[in-house]
Amino acid sequence: MNYVIDRRLNARNKSTVNRQRFLKRYRKQIKRAVDDAVNKRSITDLERGEEISIPKDNISEPSFRHGKGGTRNTIYPGNKEFNAGDRVKRPPSGGGGGGGGGDASDSGEGEDEFVFQISQKEFLDIMFDDLELPNLVRKNLTDLESFKMVQAGISEEGIPSRLNILRTMRSAQARRMALSAGSRKKLRQVEVALEEAEPGSDEIMALLEQRDSLKRRINRIPFLDDFDLKYNLQAKLPLPSNKAVMFCVMDVSGSMDQSRKDMAKRFFTLLYLFLQRHYEKTDLVFIRHHTSAREVDEHEFFYSRETGGTIVSSALKMVDEIIKARYPASNWNIYVAQASDGDNWKDDSPLCSKIIVENILPVVNHFSYVEITPADHQALWREYENVSAEWEDRFALRQVVEPSDIYLVFKDLFQKRLV
Numbered sequence: 001m002n003y004v005i006d007r008r009l010n011a012r013n014k015s016t017v018n019r020q021r022f023l024k025r026y027r028k029q030i031k032r033a034v035d036d037a038v039n040k041r042s043i044t045d046l047e048r049g050e051e052i053s054i055p056k057d058n059i060s061e062p063s064f065r066h067g068k069g070g071t072r073n074t075i076y077p078g079n080k081e082f083n084a085g086d087r088v089k090r091p092p093s094g095g096g097g098g099g100g101g102g103d104a105s106d107s108g109e110g111e112d113e114f115v116f117q118i119s120q121k122e123f124l125d126i127m128f129d130d131l132e133l134p135n136l137v138r139k140n141l142t143d144l145e146s147f148k149m150v151q152a153g154i155s156e157e158g159i160p161s162r163l164n165i166l167r168t169m170r171s172a173q174a175r176r177m178a179l180s181a182g183s184r185k186k187l188r189q190v191e192v193a194l195e196e197a198e199p200g201s202d203e204i205m206a207l208l209e210q211r212d213s214l215k216r217r218i219n220r221i222p223f224l225d226d227f228d229l230k231y232n233l234q235a236k237l238p239l240p241s242n243k244a245v246m247f248c249v250m251d252v253s254g255s256m257d258q259s260r261k262d263m264a265k266r267f268f269t270l271l272y273l274f275l276q277r278h279y280e281k282t283d284l285v286f287i288r289h290h291t292s293a294r295e296v297d298e299h300e301f302f303y304s305r306e307t308g309g310t311i312v313s314s315a316l317k318m319v320d321e322i323i324k325a326r327y328p329a330s331n332w333n334i335y336v337a338q339a340s341d342g343d344n345w346k347d348d349s350p351l352c353s354k355i356i357v358e359n360i361l362p363v364v365n366h367f368s369y370v371e372i373t374p375a376d377h378q379a380l381w382r383e384y385e386n387v388s389a390e391w392e393d394r395f396a397l398r399q400v401v402e403p404s405d406i407y408l409v410f411k412d413l414f415q416k417r418l419v
Contacts, residue, residue: 158231251340289315342378
């Protein structure tokens with residue numbers, strides 16, 4: 001008897017396939033847990049994995065049992081203590097033989113939950129599932145970096161892996177037919193002469209020798225020649241890119257208290273993670289504004305403590321200037337996301353509406369405005385409502401009252417739309 005011992009080391013991610021199958025099967029429960037986790041986490045903690053609990057009854061496996069019916073013989077064991085009709089005493093109070101270590105309860109039932117850990121990548125994939133940038137179109141760019149190989153005809157030179165068998169066999173057959181056409185014609189004439197010749201005559205012997213010679217000549221033609229080989233010719237086709245730029249515009253004026261700024265930062269953090277996760281070629285432009293606007297880097301955008309009055313139009317003018325200087329609409333998908341409490345200098349809101357309608361919306365793919373206020377809408381919201389009515393496909397405005405609304409608003413703004 002021979003024994004085979006597998007001494008290979010277990011490969012990394014050996015159970016990846018089973019894990020992905022499990023995540024797909026219980027995606028609804030996992031997504032619900034991820035949504036709850038996003039609302040509970042702090043801004044700096046949105047990117048890590050999560051421990052997910054699924055009720056045990058949701059992961060039960062199907063099983064087969066013998067149903068009732070048919071003829072069966074069953075033997076039941078007897079006992080030495082009870083007879084038919086005996087009454088059984090109630091078990092003594094004070095607890096049974098359960099193995100649980102929890103406190104007793106006078107009501108309710110339950111089952112242990114199945115708990116497992118999802119990774120950072122899985123958490124982000126589920127969190128941003130079914131989300132996309134609205135109205136994204138592919139642009140023809142001068143600095144294309146991506147290509148795909150496409151079929152570009154047939155070549156007589158190439159590598160074996162690109163051999164076109166059908167065209168090669170067709171070429172070989174045509175060559176054999178062309179080279180053997182004369183010999184086959186003569187062969188048919190000889191066969192006709194053999195049928196007409198008298199049996200036993202010298203003419204038959206000569207015709208047989210001629211027939212054999214013609215067949216050998218035809219068989220000497222090679223079945224496949226180098227001349228017959230045909231290869232698929234492939235060429236590089238430049239791909240139009242879905243290159244995009246996102247303008248993140250945040251109000252940091254004095255009316256935006258710390259809680260509102262935290263909610264605005266939470267929204268932009270989700271947006272930042274979403275773009276980094278799903279889109280390779282996406283520029284981010286961070287703009288903070290109070291009475292004046294300033295383009296800043298990522299760190300200053302999220303952590304600077306600068307504040308002041310409120311003139312929203314300063315930020316919109318800067319967005320317009322940057323688009324004209326660096327991001328032509330012919331080459332870029334342009335998006336703007338603005339977060340504010342809606343409080344603005346009284347004469348500035350109509351100017352904001354004018355800049356958006358005349359300068360920004362004609363060149364952007366989508367403009368999202370998020371107002372962070374628990375009270376009634378401010379003047380800026382009322383101006384933007386008129387813009388939204390006119391540009392419904394490119395302009396969206398939403399209200400955030402408390403932190404738990406942010407993820408729901410984010411999903412609503414960037415939900416995949418059926419075309």
